[in-house]
Amino acid sequence: MFERLVVSPSNFAEKSRCWEGNTMVGDFERLAQEFVNPGAKLFYRVCGQQDARGRPHLHCEVKGSVEMICQRCLKPVEVRIETDRQLYLASSEEEAERLEATLVDLDIEVMVTGQSLDLAGLIEDEVLLGLPLVPMHEHCDMDSLTEI
Numbered sequence: 135m136f137e138r139l140v141v142s143p144s145n146f147a148e149k150s151r152c153w154e155g156n157t158m159v160g161d162f163e164r165l166a167q168e169f170v171n172p173g174a175k176l177f178y179r180v181c182g183q184q185d186a187r188g189r190p191h192l193h194c195e196v197k198g199s200v201e202m203i204c205q206r207c208l209k210p211v212e213v214r215i216e217t218d219r220q221l222y223l224a225s226s227e228e229e230a231e232r233l234e235a236t237l238v239d240l241d242i243e244v245m246v247t248g249q250s251l252d253l254a255g256l257i258e259d260e261v262l263l264g265l266p267l268v269p270m271h272e273h274c275d276m277d278s279l280t281e282i
């Protein structure tokens with residue numbers, strides 16, 4: 135049974151907690167309508183961590199293979215989801231700016247969070263951000279299309 139988990143992000147990071155599982159992509163409310171095959175499996179893992187300087191961050195991974203509608207031939211096209219990101223936590227925009235200035239690795243992002251964070255919402259954001267704007271086959275199977 136899939137349950138959304140709302141945590142205190144700073145506590146989650148301090149205690150090095152992890153939330154992970156394998157579930158159907160359709161179990162995520164905001165993803166349920168996105169794909170042709172909502173029964174596809176999605177692996178997700180969010181782990182709280184602190185860096186050497188004690189700064190809290192989340193390591194967020196999502197993996198799966200889903201199908202969307204190809205915008206050229208209108209048949210399902212496989213879209214691989216594979217994200218692996220470090221998100222530093224800041225409690226305000228000001229803190230986020232300060233933090234961003236000290237981070238050397240530009241791949242790392244800073245996320246402003248409140249006292250609570252919906253981890254499933256985070257996963258949904260990660261997946262939605264990674265989707266192609268216009269899903270398309272590299273080579274569509276044009277045989278079944280009528281030539282104009």
Ligand SMILES: [Zn+2]
Nearest residue numbers: 204207271274
């Ligand atoms: Zn196509």
